[in-house]
Amino acid sequence: MKYIFGPVFSRRLGLSLGVDLVPHKVCSMDCLYCEVGKTTEKTLKRAEYVPFDAVKAELEEFLSYEPDIDYITFSGYGEPTLFSRLGELVNYIKENYPYRLALLTNGSLLHRDEVLEEIREVDVVLPSLDAVTQEVFEKINRPVSGLTIEMVIEGIEKLIKMGTSEVWIETLFVKGMNDTEEEIEKLGEAIHRLKPHRWQLNTVARPPAYDVRGLSFEELERIKEKVGYPATEIIAHSRARRKKMPISEIKKEIYNLVTRRPCPVDEIASALGILEEEAERVVEELLQEKKVEEIFFGSTPYIKGKV
Numbered sequence: 001m002k003y004i005f006g007p008v009f010s011r012r013l014g015l016s017l018g019v020d021l022v023p024h025k026v027c028s029m030d031c032l033y034c035e036v037g038k039t040t041e042k043t044l045k046r047a048e049y050v051p052f053d054a055v056k057a058e059l060e061e062f063l064s065y066e067p068d069i070d071y072i073t074f075s076g077y078g079e080p081t082l083f084s085r086l087g088e089l090v091n092y093i094k095e096n097y098p099y100r101l102a103l104l105t106n107g108s109l110l111h112r113d114e115v116l117e118e119i120r121e122v123d124v125v126l127p128s129l130d131a132v133t134q135e136v137f138e139k140i141n142r143p144v145s146g147l148t149i150e151m152v153i154e155g156i157e158k159l160i161k162m163g164t165s166e167v168w169i170e171t172l173f174v175k176g177m178n179d180t181e182e183e184i185e186k187l188g189e190a191i192h193r194l195k196p197h198r199w200q201l202n203t204v205a206r207p208p209a210y211d212v213r214g215l216s217f218e219e220l221e222r223i224k225e226k227v228g229y230p231a232t233e234i235i236a237h238s239r240a241r242r243k244k245m246p247i248s249e250i251k252k253e254i255y256n257l258v259t260r261r262p263c264p265v266d267e268i269a270s271a272l273g274i275l276e277e278e279a280e281r282v283v284e285e286l287l288q289e290k291k292v293e294e295i296f297f298g299s300t301p302y303i304k305g306k307v
Contacts, residue, residue: 001058001062001256002054002058003019003020003021003050003054003055003058004017004018004019004020004055004058004059004062005017005018005020005076005256005257005260006018006069006253006256006257007067007069008253008257008271008272009270009271009272009273010071010073011235012126012168012200012235013070013071013073013102013124014069014070014071015068015069015070015071016069016070016071016072016073016102017062017067017069017071017072017073017099018073018075018076018260019055019059019072019073019074019075019076019080019089020050020075020076020077020260021049021050021055021074021076021080021082021083021086021089022049022050022076022077022078022079022080022082022083023049023050023077023078024036024037024040024077024078024307025037025038025039025040025041025077025078026039026040026041026043026049026077026078026079026082027039027041027042027043027078027079027082027106028042028043028044028079028082028106028108028109028143028144028147029042029079029106029108029141029142029143029144029147030042030141030142030143030209031106031130031140031141031142031172031209032139032140032141032142032174032177032208032209032210032212033140033172033174033204033208033209033210033212033214034208034209035206035207035208035209035261035262036076036077036078036209036260036261037209038209038210039078039142039209042144043082043144044082044108044109044144044146044147045082046081046082046083046084046109047082047083047084048083048084048085049082049083050083052085052088052089055089056089056092059072059093063097063099069099070100071099071100071101071102071123071124072093072097072099072100072101072102073101073102073103073104074086074101074102074103074104074122075102075103075104076260077260079105079106079108079109080103080104080105081103081105081108081109081110081115081118081119082109086115086118086119087117087118087119090118090119090120090121090122091121094121100123100124101121101122101123101124102122102123102124102125102126103119103122103124103125103126104126105125105126105127105128106127106128106141106152107127107128107129107152107155107156108143108144108147108151108152108155109155110127110152110154110155110156110158110159111151111152111154111155111158112155113158115155116155116158116159116162119159119165120162120164120165121164122165123165123166124165124166124167124168125159125165125166125167125168126167126168126169126170126200127152127155127156127159127167127169127170128141128169128170128171128172129152129153129156129169129170129171129187129190129191130171130172130173130174130178131149131178131183131187132149132153132183132186132187132189132190133149133183133186134148134149134150136177136178136183137149137152139177140174140177140178153190153194156169156194156196157194160194160195160196166197166198167196167197167198168196168197168198168199168200169191169194169196169198169199169200170200170201170202170235171187171199171200171201171202172202172203172204173201173202173203173214173215173219173220173223174203174204174212174213174214175204175212175213175214175215176213177212179215179219179223184223184226184227185226187227188226188227188228188229191227191229192227192229196231197231198231198232198233199227199229199231199232199233200232200233200234200235201220201223201224201232201233201234201235202234202235203215203220206261206262206263206297206302207262207295207296207297207302207304208297217234220234221234247278247281247282250272250274250278250279250282251282251285251286253272254268254272254279254282254283254286254292254303255286255291255292255305256305257271257272257305258292258303258304258305259304259305259306259307260305262295262297262302262303262304263302263303264300264301264302264303265279265280265283265301265303266279268283268303283303286303287303290306291305291306292304292305292306293306
């Protein structure tokens with residue numbers, strides 16, 4: 001499969017089948033913390049970046065087995081709303097399958113009415129909001145020229161007011177960037193005004209595109225208490241349901257996972273619902289085949305796929 005990956009266990013969405021709608025790495029931002037790597041094409045231009053019919057064919061093949069998944073999630077290498085036929089894909093899935101849909105987005109195109117209309121039937125939209133001042137937005141998210149934080153906030157507000165999807169706003173905190181008292185206070189004001197269904201606090205937990213560091217759990221707890229928004233949660237790691245797969249299938253799943261987000265071996269096992277010993281054995285094979293590499297984030301080794 002070239003355009004779909006998983007299912008993998010998501011901390012927020014349970015067992016999630018990922019759908020990639022842009023190549024590595026087409027995005028409207030170049031976020032310092034991005035686990036996929038540095039943006040190679042920064043744009044707001046919408047286009048059919050991957051062939052619609054090929055994505056549809058892969059979904060048809062995989063979903064013909066009626067997999068036990070919680071969501072089909074538009075995510076992956078870059079910003080999914082840049083895919084110009086997103087609305088067609090949403091409608092096709094909703095008309096033919098019973099699965100819930102989720103969209104991971106940086107929120108850069110939500111201010112456009114045609115994009116909102118295309119995602120009307122998506123069950124859960126998870127936009128990022130890492131800053132509310134332009135200065136911090138440009139430092140942490142490094143947006144394409146012409147994109148302002150006001151446009152992002154406007155889009156999230158329009159999405160929430162549309163009322164057709166649950167909206168879970170994620171704020172990823174980076175040490176020394178958006179964790180100042182002033183920025184936290186302004187973020188809190190924005191969250192209380194927007195009233196998302198959930199406000200999810202995250203931090204740098206995987207090797208980032210640039211040299212940045214995350215906050216401790218205690219620091220995130222203090223932010224949660226300071227802002228005092230009732231539907232706030234700190235994203236925590238969980239384990240997937242145990243699955244049995246042949247080694248050849250495990251190898252494909254691990255490669256698909258770590259090319260999109262570097263993971264330590266124990267997290268690979270957790271994400272795929274396999275034994276840690278199985279993950280270690282397959283990772284060693286992939287390392288020998290030079291399909292993946294081992295990199296370090298702090299003192300922790302992460303496995304990263306070679307694209």
